[in-house]
Amino acid sequence: MTDSITLHRAPLVAAGLLLGAGLGGFVDGIVLHQILQWHNMLSNQLPPDNLINAKVNMYWDGVFHAAVWVLTAVGLRLLWAAGxxxxxxxxxxxxxxxxxxxxxxxxxxxxxxxHALLGLHHVNEYAADKLPWDMAFLGFGALLLLAGYGLVRAGRHDTAVRGTRRT
Incomplete structure (x- = not known):
């Protein structure tokens, strides 16, 4: 515990938020778009059932991956600064x-x-009933939010600062 300085946890939380959003986006893109091939960014609006539609969807998947890469890179920069x-x-x-x-x-x-507002795609475009998949995706997100909040709250008792960290 340190008495000489006021501790600020926000920089570490901010870095984690951006890294988590970026890495979560990569999980979505790699697992749901590429490995399982359940959807693409525009697959509800532009089904990838011909070469042109598939190429348009691939382009927008690439834009999505570029955006989550930027989130991850900025998160790494914030983590470096916080450290x-x-x-x-x-x-x-x-x-x-x-x-x-x-x-x-x-x-x-x-x-x-x-999924809900714009209807660009659903979690599983090939499911007969798409709503349970979309709701499970939202439910998983809510569970992640609750678990993350709990960990951040538990971390408020951690006080190791630069120079006192274990190596």
Whole structure:
């Protein structure tokens, strides 16, 4: 515990949020778009059932991957900056909580906007009933948010700052 400085956890949480959103986006893109091939960015609006539609969907999947790469890169930059500050406690629970919050936020925002509001795609375009898949995606996001919040709260007791970290 340190008495000489005020501790600030927000920089570590912010880094975790961006890293979590970016990495969560990569999980979505790699697993749901590429490996399982359940959907593409525009697959509900432009089914990839011919070469032109498939190419348009592939382009927008690439734009999506570029955006989550930028989120991840900015998150890494924020993590680097947080790690060099003496007033930021180095806490795996705080960072891990931020990662889960970011991934959960990605799922909830992406699920509400792309699946529900705009109808660009659904989690599983090939399912007879798409709603349970979309709801499960949102539910998983909500669970990630709750777990992340719990970890960030638990990390508020971590006080190891620069110079006092274990190597």
């Amino acid at each position: 060099s500050r003496a007033d930021v406690p180095w806490s795996g629970r705080t960072l891990g909580g931020g990662l889960l919050l970011g991934w959960g936020l990605f799922n909830v925002v992406e699920g509400l906007i792309d």
